[in-house]
Amino acid sequence: MSADPLKSADRGLVEVRRSARRRRTVSAYREGDRTIVLLPARMSADEEKRWIGVMLDKLAAQESRRMPGDRELAERAEHLSRQYLQGRARPATVRWVTNQNTRWGSCTPAERSIRLSHRLQGMPEYVLDYVLLHELAHLLVPGHGPRFWKLLEGYPRTERARGFLEGVVAADRLPHVPAAGEDGSVTGTR
Numbered sequence: 001m002s003a004d005p006l007k008s009a010d011r012g013l014v015e016v017r018r019s020a021r022r023r024r025t026v027s028a029y030r031e032g033d034r035t036i037v038l039l040p041a042r043m044s045a046d047e048e049k050r051w052i053g054v055m056l057d058k059l060a061a062q063e064s065r066r067m068p069g070d071r072e073l074a075e076r077a078e079h080l081s082r083q084y085l086q087g088r089a090r091p092a093t094v095r096w097v098t099n100q101n102t103r104w105g106s107c108t109p110a111e112r113s114i115r116l117s118h119r120l121q122g123m124p125e126y127v128l129d130y131v132l133l134h135e136l137a138h139l140l141v142p143g144h145g146p147r148f149w150k151l152l153e154g155y156p157r158t159e160r161a162r163g164f165l166e167g168v169v170a171a172d173r174l175p176h177v178p179a180a181g182e183d184g185s186v187t188g189t190r
Contacts (some may be wrong), residue, residue: 090112
């Protein structure tokens with residue numbers, strides 16, 4: 001198997017991995033800030049170029065179906081505030097950010113702004129809701145004391161969401177070896 005990293009003009013780093021064992025299928029998945037495209041070794045350069053475009057388009061379409069935009073995040077925050085916080089938490093802005101790699105979310109109460117890490121994109125909805133509700137609660141209570149946790153008691157999936165996020169953090173510390181058909185991958189056949 002060979003690996004050729006290349007830069008796609010507007011789609012980030014793409015790494016092509018060719019395999020003699022792979023005969024007909026083409027697969028792609030995201031790995032951090034890179035896209036890995038798996039191709040048969042005998043594929044021509046023109047076919048490779050075409051399949052990279054096809055697979056990048058498939059991944060983008062798949063991701064856009066599961067990633068709410070900033071407007072949808074704000075609407076979701078409003079809904080969660082009404083449902084669990086009697087509508088008292090009213091952020092001025094709710095948006096995705098790509099510069100939070102050690103936190104899932106952050107809140108600036110003075111500005112009433114909430115930022116969610118792009119790493120949450122594609123996670124289960126209940127996890128996203130928990131992080132959003134967590135940050136909404138910070139608009140009302142700044143620290144993590146008993147008053148803060150009391151606000152989150154109404155959300156029935158708090159412990160499950162926290163366990164999920166702890167599992168993600170633990171998995172990130174393990175060496176990563178992608179498996180065929182891994183979540184987040186797409187496959188095509190020539």
